[in-house]
Amino acid sequence: MAIDLLNIARTGVLASQSQLGVTSSNIANVNTEGYHRQVAQQATTDSQMLGGNYYGTGTYVSDVKRIYNDYAARELRIGQTAKSEAQTTYDKLSELDKLYSQIGKVVPDSLNGLFASMDAVANTPSDLGIRGTALTSADQLAKSLNQMQSHLDGQIKQTNSQITAITNRISDISKEIGNINLELMKSGDKDAQLLDKQDLLIQELSQYAQVNVIPLDTGAKSIMLGGSVMLVSGEVSMKMSTTTGDPFPSEPRLTTTVGTQSLNVDPSSLGGKLASLYNFVENTLVPANQELGQLALGVADTFNQAQRDGFDLTGQVGSNIFTDINDASMSSGRVGEYSTNTGTANLRVNIESVSALTGSHYELNFTAPGTYELKDDKTGQIQALTLNVAEGRLEGGDGFHIYIDSGAFANGDRFEIRPNAGAAAGINKVMTDTKSIAAASAKITPDATNSGNTQVKMLSVTNRGATNFPVTGQEITFAINTTAGTYEAFDAAGTSLGVSPYTAPTITAFGFSFEVKSTAGATDRFTFDLSFAEGDNTNAVAMGKLAETKLMNGNKSTLNDVFEQTKLSVGGKAKSAAISLGSADAVYQQAYDRVQSESGVNLDEEAANLLRFQQSYQASARIMTTAQQIFDTLFNAVR
Structure with a gap:
């Protein structure tokens, strides 16, 4: 051979x-x-x-x-997930930061404009033109809050649309990988083109969530998202989608479905773009909404309360400039009920003290037979609420009460409580008559020995010509016994004008009415001087000074501070996100270069x-x- x-x-x-x-x-x-x-x-x-x-x-x-280097590919997927999450966070926060810096500046400018207008009213309290300018400023402030709320709502809608688009794409990728797995099972892991396509889809998937790959002997790969959600198992693919939010429909939930079985997914555990978008809504947009609502409540309550402390040009107790803080238009969305509840309780939140509001949102949990716990989602602090059966409400919240309008709780019922929700969208200027601005002041002096358990506020003046109507030199002092439900009036000389019963919370006598609020039984004294003059500017001066008064967050912040703190928080988060993006991009580039050096x-x-x-x-x-x-x-x- x-x-x-x-x-x-x-x-x-x-x-x-x-x-x-x-x-x-x-x-x-x-x-x-x-x-x-x-x-x-x-x-x-x-x-x-x-x-x-x-x-x-x-x-x-x-x-x-x-x-193909499996370890290098895994590092690239991890780097891609981290970079995509950081990039999305930076993009969203930068957009919101620009919103607060550019469009949002109208809010503090309008607020300062209203205070300046009140100063002008104080200088010339009887000038109807200046009063009209003040009402125009009030209207501008309300509209600027409405506009800012509209922009924040737009951010939520835009983010939800992005989430929906991503979940649809994940479902498409899941189906494609399942089909490729089936082909690889037939070809025996020999088709490089199929393997490249499979790897490319997995790499794209790692943008949206953290991906764990489980290789099979057939060349197919099972895919898990976030280490807990099986997306692809061999040739079987799951579908990812969004469903109506619970308890708030505008905040959709994430679910995975295979056949007829569905599973709710915790987005924060997934990583990637999905986790970033959900975290942006939950940790930035929702708090920003709450804080903007807190400002709207503060504006409305501050000026409405100030109005009630004075007299308008007709000598009547001042009426509201803005919508009442517990009006239906200002309180929409304060309570969200979870779909898993079995009880029938219908709840309503009433703001009792704007200064005590924190900007937080809460989770209310009921445990039979009678335990009500309120968890602050910002701090994690849990406080026990007390059921006031007579008033039909839960007491002990941060500046609010929860009223049970109808129905009853069942064991395990949960509610999301957002005291400030709806306020910025619902606030409006309701005063139309320029004469209604209460520039003059009503003088109500509590006795130095009072218990502190009783407060009074003017409701109306019905007859300034009534006998014993209190004016300077003819003041009337009321000794109010909130335990017995009676009051005794004294003239300026200290002579008793008689003891009379009253039906809480209103006392009407001597041509005027006022409200009595009591936290405990006591006998407290208040002296009334309801003198009035068109040139009186005392109350207008007081309203102007509210610009520098710390009225919010437990009397630690001014009205302007509430908005500025949100603005600074968003700006700080945006800067932090830029740093995180730089680090994530460096790690990703290193992993990418390694893959290219071997496989490119x-x-x-x-x-x-x-x-x-x-x-x-x-x-x-x-x-x-x-x-x-x-x-x-x-x-x-x-x-």
Whole structure:
């Protein structure tokens, strides 16, 4: 048996041709996203013995290997998830920061404008034109709060749309990976193009959530999101979608579905864009909404209360400038009921003290037979509420009471309480008559020995010509016994004008009415001087000074501070997000470079290979020529 030069040359030509084909494919796909470099691995054919020695018989391509490093791919997915989450957080916070810095500046400007207008009223309290300007400023402030709330609502809608688009894309990817897995099971993990497509889809998926890949022996891959949600199991794919929010419909829940079975998913555990968007809504937009509502409540309550402390140009007790803080238009969305509740309780939240509001939202939990707990979602602090059966309300909240309008609680019932919700959207200027601004002041002086358990406020003046109507020099003092429900009036000389019963909370006497609020039984004294003059500016001066008065957050912040604190918080978060993005991008780039160094196409390297395999091809072809010449020589020798 002679050495078969022709066959050896043929195998060399075929192997070189295969090498050239693989190299050419690498070069052609240098810009193909997700393409992994391929290498044709050669091996020698079985040798043969001739004359006591073994001689080679040629070569063949044993495998076309796809260059893939599982560890590097995993690091790239982790880096991609972190970068996408950081990028999304930065984009959303930057957008919100611009909103507060550019459009949002109208709110504090309008508030300052209203205070300046009240100063102008104080300077000329009887000028109707100046009073009209003050009402215009009040209207502008209400509209600026409405507008800001509208922009925040727009942010929520936009974010929800992004979440929906991402969940739809995740479902599409899940289905595609399932189909690819099925094809790989048929082909036996040999189709590099399918593997590249599979890996590209998984890499895209890692933008939206943290991805854990479980390789199967068949070449298929099962996919888990966030380490807890199985998205793809072999060829079986799950669908991800959003459903109506619980307890608030505008804040959708995330679910996964396979067949008829659905599972609620905790977005914060997923990572990636999904976690970022949900966290942005929950930790930034919802608090910003609450704080804007807190400001709206503060504005409305502050000026409405100030009005009730004075007299307008007609000598009547001042009426509201803004919508009442517990009006239905100002209280929409304060209570959210979870769908899992089995009770029938219908709740309503009434603001009792704006200064005690914190800007937080709460979770109310009921445990039978009578435990009511309120958890602050911002601080985690839990406070027990007391049921006031007579009033039909739960007491002990931060500046609010929860009224049980109807029905009853069942064990385990939960409610989301947002005391400030709806206020910024519902606030409006309700005063239309410029004469109604209460520039003059009513003087009500509590006795120094009072218990502090009783407060009074003016309701109305019905007859300034009534007998004993209190004016300067003819003041009336009321000794109010809230335990017995009686009062005794005294004139300026201290002479008793008689003891009378009253029906809480209103006392009407001597041509005027006032409200009595008591936290405990006591006998407290208040002296009334209801003198009135058109030029009196005392109350207007007091309203102007409210700009610098710390009325909010437990009397620690001014009205302007509430908005500025939110603005600073958003700005701080945006700067922090920029730093996080820089770090995440550096980690991702490092992982990407590593993958490219191993799996990417290097044109210089491939060009060198192209030249090498071309020379190999030519050399093998030369062997064929040589073999042919030898054959011809032998053939001619025997002619």
